[in-house]
Amino acid sequence: MHRTTALPISIAALLRACSxxxxxxxxxxxxxxxxxxxxxxLAVPYRLLLGPGPSNLSPRVRAAGSQQIVGHMHPEVxxxxxxxxxxxxxxxxxxxxxxxxxxxxxxxxxxxxLINLLESSDTVLVGNNGIWGERAADVARRLxxxxxxxxxxxxxxxxxRDIQEGLAQHKPSVLFLTHGESSTGVRQPxxxxxxxxxxHGCLLLVDAVASLGGVPILMDQxxxxxxxxxxxxxxxxPPGISPISFSERAREKMQRRKTRPPSFYLDMSCLxxxxxxxxxxxxxxxxGPVSSIFCLREALAGLAELGLESSWKQHQAVCTRxxxxxxxxxxxxxxxxxxxxxxxxxxxxxxEGYNWKEITAFxxxxxxxxxxxxxxxxxxxxxxIGLMGHxxxxxxxxxxxxxxxxxxxxxxxxxx
Amino acid sequence: MHRTTALPISIAALLRACSxxxxxxxxxxxxxxxxxxxxxxLAVPYRLLLGPGPSNLSPRVRAAGSQQIVGHMHPEVxxxxxxxxxxxxxxxxxxxxxxxxxxxxxxxxxxxxLINLLESSDTVLVGNNGIWGERAADVARRLxxxxxxxxxxxxxxxxxRDIQEGLAQHKPSVLFLTHGESSTGVRQPxxxxxxxxxxHGCLLLVDAVASLGGVPILMDQxxxxxxxxxxxxxxxxPPGISPISFSERAREKMQRRKTRPPSFYLDMSCLxxxxxxxxxxxxxxxxGPVSSIFCLREALAGLAELGLESSWKQHQAVCTRxxxxxxxxxxxxxxxxxxxxxxxxxxxxxxEGYNWKEITAFxxxxxxxxxxxxxxxxxxxxxxIGLMGHxxxxxxxxxxxxxxxxxxxxxxxxxx
Numbered sequence: 091m092h093r094t095t096a097l098p099i100s101i102a103a104l105l106r107a108c109s110x111x112x113x114x115x116x117x118x119x120x121x122x123x124x125x126x127x128x129x130x131x132l133a134v135p136y137r138l139l140l141g142p143g144p145s146n147l148s149p150r151v152r153a154a155g156s157q158q159i160v161g162h163m164h165p166e167v168x169x170x171x172x173x174x175x176x177x178x179x180x181x182x183x184x185x186x187x188x189x190x191x192x193x194x195x196x197x198x199x200x201x202x203x204l205i206n207l208l209e210s211s212d213t214v215l216v217g218n219n220g221i222w223g224e225r226a227a228d229v230a231r232r233l234x235x236x237x238x239x240x241x242x243x244x245x246x247x248x249x250x251r252d253i254q255e256g257l258a259q260h261k262p263s264v265l266f267l268t269h270g271e272s273s274t275g276v277r278q279p280x281x282x283x284x285x286x287x288x289x290h291g292c293l294l295l296v297d298a299v300a301s302l303g304g305v306p307i308l309m310d311q312x313x314x315x316x317x318x319x320x321x322x323x324x325x326x327x328p329p330g331i332s333p334i335s336f337s338e339r340a341r342e343k344m345q346r347r348k349t350r351p352p353s354f355y356l357d358m359s360c361l362x363x364x365x366x367x368x369x370x371x372x373x374x375x376x377x378g379p380v381s382s383i384f385c386l387r388e389a390l391a392g393l394a395e396l397g398l399e400s401s402w403k404q405h406q407a408v409c410t411r412x413x414x415x416x417x418x419x420x421x422x423x424x425x426x427x428x429x430x431x432x433x434x435x436x437x438x439x440x441x442e443g444y445n446w447k448e449i450t451a452f453x454x455x456x457x458x459x460x461x462x463x464x465x466x467x468x469x470x471x472x473x474x475i476g477l478m479g480h481x482x483x484x485x486x487x488x489x490x491x492x493x494x495x496x497x498x499x500x501x502x503x504x505x506x
Numbered sequence: 507m508h509r510t511t512a513l514p515i516s517i518a519a520l521l522r523a524c525s526x527x528x529x530x531x532x533x534x535x536x537x538x539x540x541x542x543x544x545x546x547x548l549a550v551p552y553r554l555l556l557g558p559g560p561s562n563l564s565p566r567v568r569a570a571g572s573q574q575i576v577g578h579m580h581p582e583v584x585x586x587x588x589x590x591x592x593x594x595x596x597x598x599x600x601x602x603x604x605x606x607x608x609x610x611x612x613x614x615x616x617x618x619x620l621i622n623l624l625e626s627s628d629t630v631l632v633g634n635n636g637i638w639g640e641r642a643a644d645v646a647r648r649l650x651x652x653x654x655x656x657x658x659x660x661x662x663x664x665x666x667r668d669i670q671e672g673l674a675q676h677k678p679s680v681l682f683l684t685h686g687e688s689s690t691g692v693r694q695p696x697x698x699x700x701x702x703x704x705x706h707g708c709l710l711l712v713d714a715v716a717s718l719g720g721v722p723i724l725m726d727q728x729x730x731x732x733x734x735x736x737x738x739x740x741x742x743x744p745p746g747i748s749p750i751s752f753s754e755r756a757r758e759k760m761q762r763r764k765t766r767p768p769s770f771y772l773d774m775s776c777l778x779x780x781x782x783x784x785x786x787x788x789x790x791x792x793x794g795p796v797s798s799i800f801c802l803r804e805a806l807a808g809l810a811e812l813g814l815e816s817s818w819k820q821h822q823a824v825c826t827r828x829x830x831x832x833x834x835x836x837x838x839x840x841x842x843x844x845x846x847x848x849x850x851x852x853x854x855x856x857x858e859g860y861n862w863k864e865i866t867a868f869x870x871x872x873x874x875x876x877x878x879x880x881x882x883x884x885x886x887x888x889x890x891i892g893l894m895g896h897x898x899x900x901x902x903x904x905x906x907x908x909x910x911x912x913x914x915x916x917x918x919x920x921x922x
Contacts, residue, residue, distance in 0.1 A: 118724055120596075120724070120813075120814045122595060123596070124810035125592035128596075128807040132570060132804055134586075134800065136574060143793065144793060146574060156571045156572030158552060158562060159555070159744055160553045161555060162560065166550055166551060179538060180544075194610050195609055195793050195795060196792075196793060205768075229770050232767065232768045232769065234768075306533060308534055308536070320793070322793060330747075330797070350648050352649055353621075355617050376611050376612075376613040376614070377559065378745065381571055381745075381797070381798075381801070382744070385797070391545070391548070394540035395545060398536045399536060460576070465790070
């Protein structure tokens with residue numbers, strides 16, 4: 091800093107002057123000391139994570155997380171990436187070539203979808219029946235696209251008629267829907283939607299962060315054009331890497347772009363090349379999150395070993411047992427229509443005379459169990475219980491119900 | 507799909523029809539089978555990673571990677587995030603309030619910096635003397651900013667005079683420079699740059715992905731306005747989470763924005779709130795990568811325990827030993843000026859009569875050591891050797907030199 095008055099002395103000169111031993115002695119000194127809190131060991135308590143995510147890691151995923159890494163372009167990592175692509179194709183039930191994982195959390199995958207599909211000339215129709223539609227609309231507006239929202243009260247889903255009317259009225263090029271609305275516990279039916287969208291010249295983009303692997307979804311059969319999920323829900327891996335897939339229709343739309351996406355990190359043409367999806371030699375793009383890649387591989391392998399059908403059945407069975415138990419405790423489920431309840435995340439109304447925060451705090455403090463309050467439109471109204479992947483067991487249901495019974499006894503008649 | 511002809515039957519009706527046991531039997535069947543390659547165990551060989559990154563994980567980071575996770579908004583994780591903020595402030599030598607880690611790799615941090623600093627009305631001056639300047643210019647153009655490039659041949663750096671002329675000519679609001687140009691092995695001197703930029707009404711943005719922790723950098727004293735790094739170099743943590751910090755000047759520029767950043771994931775006002783940097787209650791933003799957060803905490807703790815000065819000295823000593831050893835082998839260092847050599851990543855010319863690919867393959871196959879070829883402007887011309895963090899030891903230097911001697915004997919006079 092003190093040298094700047096000496097301009098135009100070049101830095102080369104400064105550096106040469108500094109190549110002496112005397113100068114090396116005068117190397118810069120840190121003036122901010124090491125923080126004391128970092129000199130203590132890391133201590134993380136064990137919790138049973140029965141909120142809407144993340145879920146507890148499975149043992150094989152934990153083992154992968156402690157694996158020593160190798161370079162992101164080493165043949166062994168490229169092989170693991172191939173296995174991940176195949177695993178996602180299985181989990182999504184798709185043969186799409188552009189199938190890969192973005193190096194970010196579920197929200198990052200949402201942005202990757204919208205950033206690549208939309209240009210400012212595009213119109214997008216967003217189904218907004220909870221927080222994720224709100225998010226998608228926000229992101230699309232930031233991208234300069236024309237955004238229309240289909241609104242439904244929290245706890246409800248969109249019918250084919252709702253959507254048909256929206257498509258006819260707004261003529262969007264992309265429809266965004268949330269398959270598993272984790273803020274409300276709603277499952278959006280997908281039957282017939284792809285064909286409907288395609289008849290209207292529209293692509294179908296589906297957020298399956300909270301549902302994939304636990305709820306049936308058949309990307310190709312259902313005509314879904316872009317599908318993404320997270321790693322930390324049914325897959326029981328750490329958050330930070332997110333599977334995504336694009337149909338041929340979506341790929342063609344991306345190829346027709348007149349402007350480049352405003353992100354290099356999420357540019358799907360670069361990512362497809364890095365992930366070897368385009369039949370060309372792979373191009374370095376960014377330093378892939380190697381540990382997360384190992385963890386995702388193990389998570390997908392776990393799902394492949396269990397089998398999708400078994401996983402779907404298991405999540406449904408566990409959810410059914412939970413819902414019955416909650417009702418036996420006198421609690422009211424938030425989603426009225428049984429078939430519209432999301433098997434992975436169940437919402438239950440905060441009973442009258444209770445403060446939801448006391449219930450969640452009691453479960454955490456006395457039972458080391460996490461469940462969550464509402465989010466966005468359901469904040470303050472519901473408790474959210476997630477039983478996903480590794481955590482989707484009948485034992486966990488029973489443990490939670492017992493803890494909840496305990497909480498209801500101890501937290502009654504608190505003031506809001 | 508077959509149902510769409512039945513419009514306008516609502517999906518609610520479809521669902522109700524499906525709530526019978528008969529329909530449950532007819533649940534969707536996956537038609538794509540589990541991929542065979544996923545049914546084999548994960549097998550990753552051990553490699554000594556002496557390329558330009560990632561580095562091998564330190565044992566305490568590996569332990570953190572296998573730690574069971576807790577929810578991203580749990581008090582224990584929020585506490586770890588506080589420790590990370592303090593650790594970054596120490597590593598960067600800054601007291602900036604907006605100091606946090608973005609949930610992505612180093613390139614994601616570059617985008618976070620540019621996306622938040624630039625609007626389409628901005629002019630940015632990018633120092634381009636290797637691949638990272640190219641990248642930054644590409645990202646800035648995607649954002650619609652006016653981009654000017656200061657060019658230098660690979661292997662050189664920018665003098666104060668170069669930069670002063672560029673600032674005077676282009677009047678940018680942001681100057682981008684790469685502190686550790688890992689594609690060329692050049693260290694960009696930073697002395698006097700902050701003050702020079704500020705005199706020209708310009709913010710100084712510095713990429714320190716390949717240098718931070720191994721090369722002296724004092725963010726506040728040097729007047730750097732935005733600084734970011736990666737986790738996988740000197741910090742010896744997995745890639746996927748990236749420290750970043752914004753000065754008060756940078757914060758004010760972001761506050762003056764007329765348009766919102768085109769990304770919600772990287773919107774610094776949201777991230778600052780999520781990371782508790784603005785003195786307000788934290789707002790949920792995205793699901794933080796909990797395992798990466800634990801790993802980064804342990805990596806920063808390791809640096810705090812060792813101390814910045816010791817780390818700087820260690821990297822310099824190891825680099826000096828390596829450079830001497832390479833020259834003793836008859837090899838020519840790519841960066842002529844000794845003081846401009848990056849202590850963390852050393853570039854050496856591919857000797858005449860050798861194919862660089864054979865050398866790197868030989869080291870990998872016979873010695874389980876990774877070093878890299880060139881990248882971007884240095885592709886085909888150099889070998890790149892990284893000695894960073896956990897890997898920056900004299901033993902590793904000696905092991906590499908011995909392996910390299912072996913390679914030079916075996917790979918001689920191959921055809922390019």
